[in-house]
Amino acid sequence: MAEAETTKERLEWAIAVCRERGLRRTRAMEELLLALIAADRPRTLAELCGLESLSEQCDKATVYRLLGRLQEKGVIRRLGLHERAAYYAFAYPGEHFDYLVCTDCGKIEALDLECPVETLEKEVMNRTGFSGLYHELEFFGSCPQCVG
Amino acid sequence: MAEAETTKERLEWAIAVCRERGLRRTRAMEELLLALIAADRPRTLAELCGLESLSEQCDKATVYRLLGRLQEKGVIRRLGLHERAAYYAFAYPGEHFDYLVCTDCGKIEALDLECPVETLEKEVMNRTGFSGLYHELEFFGSCPQCVG
């Protein structure tokens, strides 16, 4: 992930937004945000709970509810990525990643693309009357290792 | 859904592909394909099983396994769409839809966009070595009814 901002700046931004919007600052919140900031790709609830920093610190239900609150406040984003489980990624303003997923081994990579979809968003808004649009773009295929 | 091809043509195409690739032609397969061809947006397993034509005809497990086989043979496509459940859509050659999802009421619309992402697919293949690429693009936002 491009480090235009440091971990500390990201964390402080996220916590500030959350506090402004009525959430309390807790240890679990900080640990979860740090885990998501450190991640180079979206993570599932199970993956996040598997991390030592979090599993020693809080319950799965807590992480689950935190993810919901953080998403609601707009500091993280929930993604589908074609799997049964939901994936979550840190959402720093102005940063947007699309993803590349191997349909064989499940590997997920973030793509820092010059994404032409942003232009489309406006068109879709005009055409459909939807507001607050954002998009999710994923590429699926077989990675070189899986093709052999 | 734009009806460049009739239901019958679509059905026959799908069944021909399936038979070529080793699947048997069954009543359940036909009903399921017809349901997906008739759908104006992707459907979940539960939705499909709720249809009279299917529920009276076959079990949920059968539909589930059929969806897997049909996807494997390439006549339908499995989508994420941000929900817990997987969505399935008919995949006629040369047709590709992107989707618009209301984050408030869950409404899903198919968008027949001039999609600039196809160009990106080649770039991503070259850059990453992935093969057999396809993409999934979804827009999320609030529909006019939900904004009120």
Add this chain to the structure above:
DNA sequence: GTACCTGCAAAACCTTTGCAGCATC
């Protein structure tokens, strides 16, 4: 002190699989 957050536990959901019988080829 109050309102929110956390942990533990259980429920709810969707997906996935085993196995015996039936249909297709």
Add this chain to the structure above:
DNA sequence: GATGCTGCAAAGGTTTTGCAGGTAC
């Protein structure tokens, strides 16, 4: 007739909720 498909039933995994107690403000 052999192989694959179907139904029923049960298991597996992830998500979601209730409630009592603890914590941030």
